[in-house]
Amino acid sequence: MNKTLRTAAAAAGFAFAVSAVPAAATTDCSPGKPGSELTLEEGKKVYDCIKDALYAGYMKGDKKWIPAEYVRDYRDWTPVSTGPANPGWHGERFLLTFVNDVGAEEYLKYLEERGPMPAGTVIAKESFSVKDEGKVKKGPLFFMVKVEAGSAPETADWNYMLVSPGGKPMKINAQKACSACHEDNFGARDGLGYPIEEVRVGQ
Numbered sequence: 749m750n751k752t753l754r755t756a757a758a759a760a761g762f763a764f765a766v767s768a769v770p771a772a773a774t775t776d777c778s779p780g781k782p783g784s785e786l787t788l789e790e791g792k793k794v795y796d797c798i799k800d801a802l803y804a805g806y807m808k809g810d811k812k813w814i815p816a817e818y819v820r821d822y823r824d825w826t827p828v829s830t831g832p833a834n835p836g837w838h839g840e841r842f843l844l845t846f847v848n849d850v851g852a853e854e855y856l857k858y859l860e861e862r863g864p865m866p867a868g869t870v871i872a873k874e875s876f877s878v879k880d881e882g883k884v885k886k887g888p889l890f891f892m893v894k895v896e897a898g899s900a901p902e903t904a905d906w907n908y909m910l911v912s913p914g915g916k917p918m919k920i921n922a923q924k925a926c927s928a929c930h931e932d933n934f935g936a937r938d939g940l941g942y943p944i945e946e947v948r949v950g951q
């Protein structure tokens with residue numbers, strides 16, 4: 749092969765690699781096996797691949813009744829799990845939770861019994877799911893906001909909110925769709941579900 753040919757072949761190979769790699773890395777982070785079979789390590793890899801696209805999706809469009817800064821800033825809050833995990837409750841979803849400055853220290857105690865979390869606590873939980881055929885799918889961004897004592901008695905003073913993977917605030921019946929499960933199961937710890945023990949920070 750003469751030099752010009754070699755260079756052309758190398759350039760073609762390079763172009764192929766460049767066009768093939770981003771397609772694999774950005775449009776499809778699917779691990780190719782069911783979410784229930786993924787190790788924490790493999791779940792983390794999927795998250796690292798999808799996390800920029802996940803955030804970009806949540807940021808799209810008007811947040812209406814949800815304070816826009818919650819969505820903008822939650823990634824700067826304190827992560828209260830060491831990586832995404834699938835607890836089997838929020839569907840087949842892998843979850844990653846962040847708590848703002850008001851509540852982070854209290855949350856990180858993971859107390860089994862507690863009084864109310866401080867008013868002004870905001871908790872964000874991002875999610876993605878891995879289906880049985882091994883395909884990854886973006887999930888909603890969940891929020892719990894602790895309001896002043898007595899101001900939302902039917903939901904134990906928590907406001908529950910939800911942003912779709914495409915950035916739309918979703919209308920929910922917070923009592924039925926969210927609070928009933930949180931209070932029935934975790935009432936003794938102010939409704940907090942906590943991440944599974946394997947991914948709790950400092951445990």
Ligand code: HEC
Nearest residue numbers: 835837873890891892908909925926929940941942943944
């Ligand atoms: C069937 C029960 C169930 C329902 C319904 C439910 N959750 Fe959860 N939620 C959980 C469990 C269990 C956890 C902890 C799991 C984890 O983080 O790995 C959790 C965690 C959370 C967290 C992180 C704070 C915490 O509890 O540790 C937020 C925020 C949240 N849920 C919001 C919502 C919202 C908003 C809705 C309604 C749209 C909702 N949840 C509906 C069971 C439920």
